[in-house]
Amino acid sequence: MEQLSNLVISDHELEAIRATLSKLLHDTSASTVMLLDKSGQVISNFGNGVRRNVTSLGALLAGAFSSSRQVAELLGEKDFRTIFQQGMHENIYTTLVEEQWLLVIVFDKLTHIGLVKVLSKKATDELVRVLARVKADTSRRKTSVINVEFRSSVEDTIDLLFRD
Amino acid sequence: MALINIATHEIHCKIVYYGIGYCGKTTNLQYVYKSINPAIRGEMLSIATETERTLFFDFLPLDLGTVHGFRTRFHLYTVPGQILYERTRLAVLNGADGIVFVVDSQAEKFEENVQSIAELEMYMRRLGKDLGHFPFVMQWNKRDLPSALPVHVLDRYLNRRRVPAFEAVASSGVGVFATLRAISKSVIAQL
Numbered sequence A: 001m002e003q004l005s006n007l008v009i010s011d012h013e014l015e016a017i018r019a020t021l022s023k024l025l026h027d028t029s030a031s032t033v034m035l036l037d038k039s040g041q042v043i044s045n046f047g048n049g050v051r052r053n054v055t056s057l058g059a060l061l062a063g064a065f066s067s068s069r070q071v072a073e074l075l076g077e078k079d080f081r082t083i084f085q086q087g088m089h090e091n092i093y094t095t096l097v098e099e100q101w102l103l104v105i106v107f108d109k110l111t112h113i114g115l116v117k118v119l120s121k122k123a124t125d126e127l128v129r130v131l132a133r134v135k136a137d138t139s140r141r142k143t144s145v146i147n148v149e150f151r152s153s154v155e156d157t158i159d160l161l162f163r164d
Numbered sequence B: 001m002a003l004i005n006i007a008t009h010e011i012h013c014k015i016v017y018y019g020i021g022y023c024g025k026t027t028n029l030q031y032v033y034k035s036i037n038p039a040i041r042g043e044m045l046s047i048a049t050e051t052e053r054t055l056f057f058d059f060l061p062l063d064l065g066t067v068h069g070f071r072t073r074f075h076l077y078t079v080p081g082q083i084l085y086e087r088t089r090l091a092v093l094n095g096a097d098g099i100v101f102v103v104d105s106q107a108e109k110f111e112e113n114v115q116s117i118a119e120l121e122m123y124m125r126r127l128g129k130d131l132g133h134f135p136f137v138m139q140w141n142k143r144d145l146p147s148a149l150p151v152h153v154l155d156r157y158l159n160r161r162r163v164p165a166f167e168a169v170a171s172s173g174v175g176v177f178a179t180l181r182a183i184s185k186s187v188i189a190q191l
């Protein structure tokens, strides 16, 4: 068993992670989206395919990933970062978030793999930033609301920026 | 559904350019990409065939920066217009906050435009949205071509909802930003 990672994820960072995962879930129409530590720890888990055995799933997915990575290494693959498991009903797409986390998307055949690839890449970029914040253990706070002033400021900004 | 993240102070809006194959959707995004302040735009992503037809979608993120404490982002997408990609269009539409319907103004494309709007209305219903209460603008594109139908004809038959409509020649940039400003403001007004 691998050692637990020393990362401490604050409430605030977890909130950001959950936003990324739920957006990914929504936009891909996936059944489950998970963020795992490379050790197999489930950091966050989203989806309607409620997984009773989420803990073992996390461990297995992380294991399968590192196993595939070993295979790739033996075959001389240089930058192995994703695996795609195609099933009868559900497909699983797993991708590395730097060297620390794994983003896992479980989806059925109504969802296009291209969409999953593109959007998981975007999500990964977001998660990389969260990870950096987690590592630096920083947090930010702001307060604001969407009000009339906000709307009119955005309108002015649109007029200013959306032009040739 | 726009993502308004109070915790992270971010707003994401998705705008989809819809319309028949070859009507000029990708051309709109390409013009925005090459003409807008580079600081605002992200990378444009195009998933296309070897012949430049959109296979899946084009994607262009625009970032207004922080406005009143919120980072405001617009994500522009195009759908693949060719008939065979209908399921893909539905996928790209999912989660849209606003739609630009790009019309190929040429007379010989009229019927195809009509069918495409009908398809869009059906998809929106399937997604639980009513186009009548949704940020939606029309663009009459290819105004430079000799067989372009008069605008009042297009307006009568293709714009039953009387939404804002803009004449355009996307290949030379005419009307592209007017269209983008209109849909963006409409989306923000509905937030």
Ligand SMILES: Nc1nc2c(ncn2[C@@H]2O[C@H](COP(=O)(O)OP(=O)(O)OP(=O)(O)O)[C@@H](O)[C@H]2O)c(=O)[nH]1
Pocket: B019, B020, B021, B022, B023, B024, B025, B026, B027, B028, B052, B053, B054, B055, B078, B079, B080, B081, B082, B141, B142, B143, B144, B145, B168, B169, B170, B171, B172
């Ligand atoms: N003359 C003229 N040509 C245009 C105009 N707008 C776009 N085009 C041309 O029309 C062709 C098709 O444009 P695209 O933007 O690729 O069309 P599309 O709607 O993205 O097509 P699909 O990806 O197949 O759905 C290109 O050769 C453009 O240069 C216009 O206003 N006038």
Ligand SMILES: [Mg+2]
Pocket: B025, B026, B027, B052, B053, B054, B078, B079, B080, B081
């Ligand atoms: Mg295109």
